[in-house]
Amino acid sequence: MGHRIDQIAAALGGEAFGAVSIEITGAAEPAQAGPDDLALAMKPEFVAGLADGRARAALIADGMDWQALGLEAAILVRRPRFAMSGLTRAMDAGPGIAPGIHPTALIDDQAQIAPGAAIGPFAVIAAGAQIGPRARIDAHAVIGAMAQLGADALVLAGAKIGARVVVGDRVIIHPGAVIGSDGFSFVTPEKSHVEAARESLGKEDLRRSPQSWTRIHSLGAVRLGDDVEIGANCAIDRGTIANTEIGDGTKFDNLVHIGHNVKIGRDCLICGQVGMAGSAQIGDRVVLGGQCGVSDNIVVGDDVVGAGATKIYSNVPPGRILMGAPAVKMETHVEMYKALRRLPRLTQTVAALKKAISNDRDGD
Amino acid sequence: MSNSVRDQVVAILADQALMAPAEVSDGAELADLGIDSMTLVEAIFRIEETFDIQVPFNANAPTESEFDISTVASIIAAVEGLIAAQKS
Numbered sequence: 214m215g216h217r218i219d220q221i222a223a224a225l226g227g228e229a230f231g232a233v234s235i236e237i238t239g240a241a242e243p244a245q246a247g248p249d250d251l252a253l254a255m256k257p258e259f260v261a262g263l264a265d266g267r268a269r270a271a272l273i274a275d276g277m278d279w280q281a282l283g284l285e286a287a288i289l290v291r292r293p294r295f296a297m298s299g300l301t302r303a304m305d306a307g308p309g310i311a312p313g314i315h316p317t318a319l320i321d322d323q324a325q326i327a328p329g330a331a332i333g334p335f336a337v338i339a340a341g342a343q344i345g346p347r348a349r350i351d352a353h354a355v356i357g358a359m360a361q362l363g364a365d366a367l368v369l370a371g372a373k374i375g376a377r378v379v380v381g382d383r384v385i386i387h388p389g390a391v392i393g394s395d396g397f398s399f400v401t402p403e404k405s406h407v408e409a410a411r412e413s414l415g416k417e418d419l420r421r422s423p424q425s426w427t428r429i430h431s432l433g434a435v436r437l438g439d440d441v442e443i444g445a446n447c448a449i450d451r452g453t454i455a456n457t458e459i460g461d462g463t464k465f466d467n468l469v470h471i472g473h474n475v476k477i478g479r480d481c482l483i484c485g486q487v488g489m490a491g492s493a494q495i496g497d498r499v500v501l502g503g504q505c506g507v508s509d510n511i512v513v514g515d516d517v518v519g520a521g522a523t524k525i526y527s528n529v530p531p532g533r534i535l536m537g538a539p540a541v542k543m544e545t546h547v548e549m550y551k552a553l554r555r556l557p558r559l560t561q562t563v564a565a566l567k568k569a570i571s572n573d574r575d576g577d
Numbered sequence: 578m579s580n581s582v583r584d585q586v587v588a589i590l591a592d593q594a595l596m597a598p599a600e601v602s603d604g605a606e607l608a609d610l611g612i613d614s615m616t617l618v619e620a621i622f623r624i625e626e627t628f629d630i631q632v633p634f635n636a637n638a639p640t641e642s643e644f645d646i647s648t649v650a651s652i653i654a655a656v657e658g659l660i661a662a663q664k665s
Contacts, residue, residue, distance in 0.1 A: 554622045
């Protein structure tokens with residue numbers, strides 16, 4: 214299927230020049246581009262490749278001279294990386310979920326399927342589940358009892374949506390993700406050594422009598438806002454009484470774990486292998502790099518950024534940029550790292566000074 | 578290989594940039610070598626440890642430091658200056 218240059222330009226908010234009716238069928242780096250590819254030459258280092266490839270049309274940055282580059286047509290964009298969003302959206306072949314309901318899908322009589330929804334092979338839709346208009350559910354996905362899936366939502370292969378979970382419109386859930394596993398919540402009949410450790414900050418006490426863990430059930434569910442994206446193999450626990458909540462527009466990378474009762478605001482970016490313990494509250498537009506950790510019951514303010522592998526143990530005011538374990542301001546962390554790296558030479562210096570002093574004494 | 582300050586600084590920068598020392602020209606800027614801010618911090622520590630000097634740099638605002646990191650040549654000159662000042 215071809216796309217006209219002027220159509221693509223409109224889709225990504227750029228301006229089309231030259232032979233705008235040229236149809237292209239794919240995107241490629243300039244040097245590898247064939248005559249039907251749109252060459253992606255927004256960066257100067259890629260422009261030189263146009264001469265090596267056979268592209269007739271290219272996507273270039275504002276200010277480049279498309280005619281001088283020997284192109285028949287060009288799309289000029291102001292912010293190339295943002296244009297990638299529109300371009301890739303226009304050219305995405307999608308997951309290939311066939312329209313309609315596959316004959317092998319198991320759909321409970323009490324489930325409600327809105328018009329236009331597509332359900333793939335071996336998918337299971339439980340009693341009382343509501344599937345929104347044009348939602349797409351891929352093979353082997355499971356939608357639990359009374360769960361709600363919004364309009365145009367996309368649930369990919371093998372993802373599991375637990376009972377009573379609410380998923381907003383246009384949400385994308387990648388393969389293998391689990392939304393609505395039970396919270397990791399256990400209690401002892403008497404005060405446990407964990408509670409004592411938290412109170413004393415580590416003073417050991419073995420006098421307590423042994424106790425077993427008793428389960429606290431999860432009565433809440435999970436609510437995902439609109440336009441949320443959940444990466445492959447993420448796990449989001451349900452709340453104890455109220456729901457675990459993920460705000461509109463928040464995106465998760467793969468393998469993120471979210472504990473019970475966590476509340477995350479809107480438009481956050483949560484990278485791979487981040488873990489959040491129970492009842493943490495995360496503000497809006499928070500960005501956490503890969504392997505960040507968040508302790509239970511703490512508050513992370515709006516617009517906080519955590520560099521990769523930052524471990525957040527205590528409340529964070531809005532706008533702070535964090536790094537390290539335990540997390541400190543990034544600039545503080547760099548100073549600490551400098552001091553740490555200089556420590557071996559400092560000990561040598563101190564040793565030399567001590568020696569000099571004792572030599573002086575000997576000389577007295 | 579010679580042990581001049583220049584060669585040692587170039588060797589450190591080349592190591593961080595994953596290049597051969599011969600590919601690092603004196604006029605090159607750090608961006609040309611693909612050295613970003615965290616890599617620069619690492620390179621500066623290596624310089625400190627190699628020459629047993631303390632480099633006055635601000636990792637959060639490298640361009641505001643007294644230590645001129647604009648080109649390979651400026652780093653070499655700065656290191657030579659520090660060696661002269663701190664070894665005396």
